[in-house]
Amino acid sequence: MENLEIRWSKPPKASQNGKIIGYKISYTRLSANDNLVEEDIEETKETDKEYLQLKSLENYTDYSIRISAFTIAGGGPESEPVHCRTAEAVPDPPRNIKVVQGTMQQAVLSWSTPHKVNGIIIKFNVHQRQISNGKNVQIFAVEADDWFYRLEVKIGNSYEWWMTAVNNAGESSPSEAVTLIPNKTVLPRLYSIGQQFCIALGSSIALSCDAVGVPSPSYSWGHNNKAIKANSHFKMWPNRTLSLSSALYKHTGNYTCMVHNAHGTDSVTHLITVVGPPSAPDIILISATVNNVTVGWQRPKSSYGLINYKLLYQMHNKSLHWREVTLKRSNDRYTINNLICGSRVKVKMYAINKIGPGEISGVLDVSTQAPTPEPPLPDQAISTTKTSITIHLDLWRHRECPLLHFVIERKSSDHNWIFVTERLPGTSYEMPGLKPGTMYQLRVVAHTPAGQTVHYFHAKTKNSSTEYPFIPSVEPDGSKSVFTDLHVGLPIVASLLALVLTLVTIAICLKHKMWYCNQEESNTDPIQQPEFYSALNNKKEQANLEPVDYTEEIYPYATFQMPKPYKEKLPQNFQTFVYQSPGMVNVNRCHKMRELPYVDQIIPSEDYDSPEDTHFHSLHQHSKLSRPQPLARNPCPTDNFAMHGKNDSLRKNKYVYTNLTK
Known part of the structure; x- marks a missing residue:
């Protein structure tokens, strides 16, 4: 494990925006580019100093480091990433050591690369010992790119082999040992080692089926226990290699090569996983306020090797340009700020992995809240004289959605609406030159960034200096009458029916009582x-x-x-x-x-x-x-x-x- 010390300086004084109380360090372990499934791993630490030592880092691994300062108000933006690589270390030993008899005078030794190479492999050392000779060990150097090695043997002797890997930091510990006693009968054996492969959608791969045996064995390939036939995707070569081209998702699975001759059979299995771009995230609305909207999503089901997200949003009332935001793989929500009330926003997003960008989600159409302006109380909204009506626009409340202007119209009796004025909020407006003792209808249209709201008022000018009471109605355009509202209309109708039934019942009882009294009088002897x-x-x-x-x-x-x-x-x-x-x-x-x-x-x-x-x-x-x-x-x-x-x-x-x- 390695340690890494990093240092930095404070932001410029003009950019601090307060007293800096600490720093947040985000460091990410970057996975190998050829590993399509492995994802980067991010960790964070905080400190109030201008340096930090990161401990227990992996050897010969790339890291990306970002730093941000924070005040009591919150964190600032991150710095540009700095990339570094830790030092090499001794590699792990080779894995899956396997030996087979190729001929009566030859053996074949094969292996897999170490789990952690911790650097660049320079070579492999093959250690051979003839058990009958005791401690006498021979060492054979093998190039780093090789994965098998042929050795001379004699029938009747017993042999033992083990391996080590070498990089710039040194030689690994020895691997597990394998033994072989050569025989006159050479059985059909495979020295190819089964492996797991992750390939990109649409890419190609070749699977080996290297075998020995006397006589030379025949072979066959199968996919998930079904025989493979040559077609546009599969091709089998004379050296028993199977090639797969233009891989599709359906080609994921086990591939088995089987060899056989008169002396027996052998098989080896490879696992292939076809990895494609991420599927589309399922984006939803989490919350909306007057000035922002928050959307969330879940990680796509098919998202091997996910790198990050791209979120795009478009504001209807500004421009048709789509703005793009890059989000970390660990994020599951995002807030779009600095919107105006009643803004309509379209949001969509997609994920990116090592294969490339994935499918784009459906467009989510959301809006910020748009509280309508509230007129004053009826007795405060309007005042009248004999020849004028004053509308108190300064008493209107707008609740976070600012009023832009008012449009005032009036009419009397059945006349058409007459435009009166267009006024700014915060003032009152007096309509002079009206007829005394006349009822007027007023229409006040309040304009906000979210749109317009219409309110109607009824006011009557005075006949004399005495103030005539009036009840102005405040009715937004398109609002329902109280009688069409089920919550109000139904109780009113029920009350009226109950009253009618009560009156009918009383009338019937009175009529019956008068008849009964008359009967008593007529029946009296x-x-x-x-x-x-x-x-x-x-x-x-x-x-x-x-x-x-x-x-x-x-x-x-x-x-x-x-x-x-x-x-x-x-x-x-x-x-x-x-x-x-x-x-x-x-x-x-x-x-x-x-x-x-x-x-x-x-x-x-x-x-x-x-x-x-x-x-x-x-x-x-x-x-x-x-x-x-x-x-x-x-x-x-x-x-x-x-x-x-x-x-x-x-x-x-x-x-x-x-x-x-x-």
Whole structure:
């Protein structure tokens, strides 16, 4: 692992825009250009000094370094990148060591390059030891570009081989050892080593199928366990090599070469991955304010070796030019700032990998918020005199979307709209020369960067110096009436229906009640006219009277039916107590009691104990007429006293007790 120390200087004083409190260092490990799948890896560090030591960096690796300063307000722009490469180190040993017997006097040794070369490979060293000779080791130098080496052997001896890789930093540790005992029978064997290849879409590649055997083995190729036939993409050569040209995505998969002769079979498998440009990102709107919009996206599904993104946006109300922004691979959102309210912006983007630029996404059409200007309250928007109307434009509120100007128009009755003036915001405008006592319609068009909003007002000039009240309507152009708004119209309609149903119900009930009362009057039998009882009997004749059978004991109270109010004033100590049983019906069923004619019958005073008794009996004793009128069964409670009779079944549970106190 390597360390790297970097130094820098502060930005110019005029560009600091405040006190610098630290620096952000972004360093990226750059992958090899021939590796189409591996991506760059970025890391960041912060410091308040003007130098930094980066530790534990990979050997012989390219890095890109950028630095930005930040104040308490945020980070500034990054510097131009600086590229550097760490020093070499000893390489890893070769991999996948393999040995096969080529002939009775020859062996073939093959291998793969080290996992980490950590520099430039100068050569490979092949170490050979004949096991029967003990520690005697032979070393053979092989060029760095070679991947196999032929060795002489003798039948019956046992051999052992291992390898090392060499670069400018030194020699690697030894690889794993392989052994071979040559035989008289040379089996069909492949010394090609299976590998993984990532190729670009539309490119070409050749796959080796190097084999030995006596007799020379035959061979065949298969793709994902299906035999390959020569066509416009595949071609098989006499040396058993398979070539693939104009590779498509469908050519991704396993390729197996199989050799066989009379002594046996052998096979080797290669893996090919066809890599193309990235697919189109799926771009969406995250948020929009008055002055900016933020869009986001997800990493494309097919994006091997992704490098960065290109985002393009176009503002409708400025120009048709597409602006381009380069974004890091780690970004997943971007905010377009410094827009005006109501701006329409078209956004699209594409990703770039080591193959090239990918598909462009669909165009996302977004807009910044455009709050409409708010007129003042109705009683503040307009003032009037006998011959003028003043519109207070300075009271309009615009909420982050600036007002540009107003256009004012007016009309009276059914006349056409008349242009009045075009005014700047922040002022008031007076329309002189109007007719007194005339209603005018006013149309005020407020213009903002987002467009225009129309408001209507109604105002009436005065007839005199007295201010006539008016309620100006503020109705934006194209706005709905309250009656067409379901949230308002439905409750209003429901309330009206409920009111109509209530009135109809009351009318039906009143009609039914009047019919019921008339029926009661028509069904009343005149013969069943109630009689009247008085507890004030003639004391002289009381002994000769037959006892009356009452269901209850007669109390010292009078039970009687009252006539129309008597002209003579009653005593102030006259009290009434009312009792009604639970089974009594409502006395308010009829609205008016039918009046009964009556005559007073005065009984001589000598039949009573005192003048008060004579007065009481004269006041309340009535004689029946020759043709008595029927009584209402349920008199309205407007009378001071209730009327009762023996034969009235509906009133038998109600009594009026009149207590006479002297």
